[in-house]
Structures are given as C-alpha cells and as structure tokens.
Amino acid sequence: MLAQTPLQTSVLGQELLTGIQPVHVARSSNGDPIELMGAPMQFARNEEIYGDGESADYLYKVISGTVRTYKVLNDGRRQIGAFYLPGDMFGLENSTDHAFSAEAITNVKVLVIKRSALTALASRDNTVAQQLLRMTTRELARVQNQSMLLIKTAQERLAAFLLEMADRAHRNNEVELSMSRQDIADYLGLTIETVSRTLTLLENSAAIALPTSRRIVLRNRAALRRLNS
Amino acid sequence: MLAQTPLQTSVLGQELLTGIQPVHVARSSNGDPIELMGAPMQFARNEEIYGDGESADYLYKVISGTVRTYKVLNDGRRQIGAFYLPGDMFGLENSTDHAFSAEAITNVKVLVIKRSALTALASRDNTVAQQLLRMTTRELARVQNQSMLLIKTAQERLAAFLLEMADRAHRNNEVELSMSRQDIADYLGLTIETVSRTLTLLENSAAIALPTSRRIVLRNRAALRRLNS
DNA sequence: CGACCATTTGATATGGATCAAGCGATGTGG
C-alpha cells in the first residue's frame, strides 16, 4: 500500500519553494517574499527539531539528511509517524500545536518557514494556497496508506517499507538506509528482532540482498510487490 | 491518542458550508455560489458512495447517518480508515483518485460538493481556501493519531475508540454505535472476537456498561483515559 | 586491541487469531 504512492512524500514541497537553496537564501536575501520565508538551519544527529505539544509556528523543508517524527506513550512505546528525506516538507500536520515531535536522524539541514508568513502569502497569492493544500492532501493520503499496516504481517510491512524507501531514494533497486533497525521497528509497529529476522527471511527467499545491514538491494521487486498485496 | 483530538472529525466541515441544510438547498437554490455547490443525495445502508480508484470529483458532507471509508487487500482483509458522522466532511484525502472507498453504514444523507467548483471558489475567496486547508490539516492530524494504534493493545485500541465515539456523539457518557462489531474490528485492526471479548473485559472491570450490544455507557472515563495512555 | 553499540540469532512466552459452538434478537411464514 505504501508503494502505491511511492513518490508522494518525496515530492512534497518540491513545487513550493523550488529554487530556494540554503546557499542562495544565505547570500542574496533580496526582497522576494518566498525567499525571505525560508531560513536555513542545522541540527545534529538525534537533536530535537521540535517537541510534542510545542506550538507549531514553523514548517520545515529538508535540504539534506533524514528527519523522523514520532510520539511516545507514557510507558515509553514509540511510534514513528514518518521519515522525511531531502525535498520533503514536514510540520504540515499541525493546526495549532504539534502532535508529534521531530528529530534529526542524521545531521540535517532544513529550511525553516514561518507558518504565519506562509499563511499571509497564501492569502495574497492563491497559487501558494493551492500548493499548500496539495501538499497537505498528499501527506494525508500517505498517512492513510500507512494505516494499512494495521492489518499486515511483518513480511508485508517490511516489503511496503522497502519499496517505499527504494522509490523515494531514486537510486533504483538499492537503498542506503539512514535509520536504525529500532527506527524501522517503531515505524512499522514491530520489534527490532522481528525486523531483523524478517529481513533475513526476505534475503533467504532472494527478494532482497543485504551487502551491509544499512544497504539493501531489491533483487525481486515483483515478489515484494506481491507481499505488498 | 484518539481521544486527545476528540472533536476534530466531528467539527470538520462545520465552518465551511454551515447553514446549508439539504432542505434549504432543495427549496431555494438562489444564486449564492456556496449553496449551489452542495447537492443533497441519499444512500441506503451498505450502498457504495464512491469506489477505490474512482476519480475524486466530489467532496461530501454528512447530513445524517454514518459513513465508513475503507480499503481491502487482494485477499479480502479490510481496513476501515474512518467513520464519518453528521457534520463531518469526507473525501478530502484525494488529490486525484480516491485511495479509499466510501459506503453508507446506515441510511445516509450527504451533501455532494463538486471539487472543481470548490477549488474555483477557493481561488477567488481565500477564506474558503483557508477553511479547506484547515479541515484537511485536522483530518491529517486525526489520521496520524490513528497510527498510534499500531503499538497499542486491544484494550487500549477499544478505549481509544470508545472515547473518540463518545466525544463525537455529544450525548455524553453514552454512545449509540451505528457500526457493527465487524466494522469496529476492521477499524482497529482486530477481529470481531477480540473486540467482543475486550468489551466484556472492560465491562467486567466496570469501565463501561453494555445495556445493549450497540449502546455503550462510559462508567469510568478516567480508567479508559489511562488505557488510552 | 578493547569497549561499545547495532544487529543478528536462538529459546521461550503470550496476546490475539482462528476454529467452533452457543445465544439472543429480529423478522418471516405458517
């Protein structure tokens, strides 16, 4: 199911703010409203970008690195809501407060956009409003597809995850995962042990190869797609 | 988690299109663009409103009855994405095609809004655009909260469900469920047997009472909230 | 080289699924 909308997340935010590179913003901040909106910012591995419950004054666009959004239950169980890769926007989910926290998985560069500024721009320029709505709608569709995990087996969840990641990291049929097994487990609602076992199972059935634990080669997409239902 | 955003879904669409009652629309369709947008329509119990894969030309607002959106895997497993009650809007998830199907759980009256008309209106009137974005954002937050089910036990899932339904059906502490155990099971990623057993378990622990199988009294919200983490 | 952390692998436990039967409410035909 995830694979049915492979490019959605990675396309998020491509339309809006294209051409804004941090370098660009940094050196020539002329009067252009869109350029002024995005401020470059860095976060170190595992650093918090925003916390659950904080007011959601900003939207973010990933320039480099990987971000995870998550929520923890009071007894420590953690659910990862999404992984965001370069080009993706995150923070869209929040009307007022953030429901999820966001952390840098690797060192990360993001563009930070003041929500009020974007809203103001959107009210003047309705193409901006439309783009914002389109991005939010796609994010909604992505999360809805995620909800299919609830009725899937461990193999199916991992097949979905691998197809999603492979399609997002355009380097076809080979993925370099930036996240740990624990992150994957918390994303799919499994344990690290089950993730690990299931990966070796997929390897033994020749669906994938594991040159290193973080590098995954899709050897038989058809088989994975079949699992993906 | 679901209970943390209790009113979101039921509030969806309250802002936009308020005052549009089907009767009203039916009898005086004057030139007002918003009123013209919504056309009343009826669906019988279990009737399909739209199908997975159909182009998403319309948005819907529930006037009366209950609607479920769902998706089935090729082997028949069904995941219900959401239940929509009077006042809720659905169909927001779709950029182009519907990813989910929608069916009437009970006899249902809806207002059908042509997406293109709404988009056109939104491009002229940015308060409409803002409302549309706000509704979509809330729906996104709701679905994200749903994703917490992945790491929850059966008891926690049912507690979340009951609190959500009780808060949406403003009649406090008592809910008349319009959906079957099978619908609940498919919404929570459980089986009917587990749903049934878990409800009697909650009844035995005095958290709820079950005057009839479809009527549920919340006797101890605190206990349910505790389960809801 | 040694310490540390991530990952894999093994052994066992368990929550929820599956299979099966019973029960109660609703409706239909005699």
Place this chain on the structure above:
DNA sequence: CCACATCGCTTGATCCATATCAAATGGTCG
C-alpha cells in the same frame, strides 16, 4: 401468535505470529 430461520454477537478451546528474554556476532571508534 408462535415456530423457526437468520444474523449479529458472545464465549470457549486451541494455535500461531510476533514479543520477550538472552546471548552471540560484527562493525566502529578511541
């Protein structure tokens, strides 16, 4: 008005996929 079929729900017995507990392996960095 009652017998009976049907359907939705509950309850019981057993099974199994994944969790949990535990240990080994491997990779990285000082």
